[in-house]
Each structure stands twice: as C-alpha cells, then as structure tokens.
Amino acid sequence: MDPPGTVPVFLSLVGRRSKPARLRAARQAVLVSLGVISLFAIGGEAILSYLHIGIPALQGAGGLLLLLIALDLLTGRATAEPQAVDDVNVALVPLGTPLLAGPGAIAATIVFVRQAEGETGSYVALACAILAVHLVLWLCLRYSTGLIRVIKDSGITLLAKIAGLLLAAIAVQLIADSVRGFIGS
Template identity: 30%
Template structure:
C-alpha cells in the first residue's frame, strides 16, 4: 500500500507491472478496492449483526442500497473523468496518493507500537 501511495504522490502511474503499464485498458482503483468491502468490513458486519430478523433485514437493505449507490457511481465515472479534465484528475490522483500513504504510515506506526510498547 505504501509503494502505491508514493507512486501516486510522485505522479507516476499506479500500475506496477511493465505489462500492465503498456496496456492502456488496464485500470486500477487504488482507494476503492481496499475500502469498498475488505475483510475488516465484512467481519464487522458479521460480528455486529443484530440477532432479530428485522434488524438483519434492515442491515441487508442498507448493504444493498450502498452497493447500488457504488454501482451507479462507478457507472458515471467515465463522464466524471471527462468533466474533471486531465489537470484535476492529476490533482485528485496525488490527493489519493497522499491519503493512501497516510493510512499506510499510520498502520505501520500502530504495528510498531504494538510490537515495541516502549515506543508508545
């Protein structure tokens, strides 16, 4: 995660392999992939699911609404990309790189504090 964030901050392409970099059709959504429904999100929903069926139905309805919203957002991204233009897209790319790098550094710091309590 840290190398990807640093690549985005430097303005380099997010694609890491030379075969992927040569293919303009290859795409990656660095901030969306790990945050949409990662293992932590799924574990939290399973662990905190209400025991009553009405609560479970409500949670399922919310998950479905979020999934539909994400689907619609991702369907409109080509139009959004055209509206943003190349300069604004690069600015957003660097901001996302900064965000990814900050999250990666925070995870690293938390891990070091856990391993070496004297650092805390």
C-alpha cells in the same frame, strides 16, 4: 465505506482509460466489494478464527497494501499508460479491496453480524444496508466519469497526487490502528 471519497482515487486510477473501460472498472470494483463484504458477513468470524487472524492483522495488511498503491500514485507510476490487463487488476485491487471493502468495512460487518444475534429482521436489515451502500458506491463511481470532461488530463494528474496523499494517510491510519490493536490485545 465512503462512496464520494472513493471518487478521486477511482478517477486517478482509471481516468485516462476509455469510457467503456472506466464503466467496467466501476462495475467490477463494486461487485468485488459486494462479494468480499457478503463473504465476511456470512462467514467472517469463522474465516478469521480458522486462520488465526485478528482484526489488527487485517488492518495492518490492508494499510500496507494501500500504502503501496498510494506511493505509486504519488510517484506517477500509476498514471502511466495502462495495459489492457490492468483494467481487471485495478478493479480488484486496490478499488474492490482494500479501498471499498477494506479492513474497516469488514470489521464493521463482522461486528454488526455479531450484534444481530440470530434475529432474522436484523440480518435482513444488514443485508439491505450492504446492498444500499454498494448501490450508492456504484452510482458514485459510474457517474464520476463525467468529471473527466471538466478536469481534463492535468486535473486527473492533480487528482492522482491528492488521492495518493489521502490514500497514504488512510494507509498510515490503518497501520497505526493495527499497532494499537496488537498492543491493546
């Protein structure tokens, strides 16, 4: 999870919306991420095992989803005037998941839960770390909206293109890691 790194994508997706809509999107995205990460911390191994899904499949799916969003940002379709319904959708996908609670964060959470090995102190430390990261995420997204006054509409357009390029690179890396995971297993 990269709190400052999510700011460009966040602003490119919600930068032209009203301030209350941006704040709502920030809150919803972080709550969705917290819910997803918490769910996988509690029962991630069981969920993946039951569905016969490995981490490489999760990475591949997340990479493909991010690539679609990146292409929208690069082609300018995501910067068109959004409708009210999109506020919730953008907060859920791609912000809440797979950007904030992506395959890497989910896999790391599952690994750290495995390492805790039934020690209550380790579980408490992991829970505190998850909450702390999400608090920092929310603060970064919440106060990033102040940048809009500085960068204006043309800056948001430029940020959308840069964020699209970076998001595409992250997506390709997730897909490459997925392929390596399938080949290695």
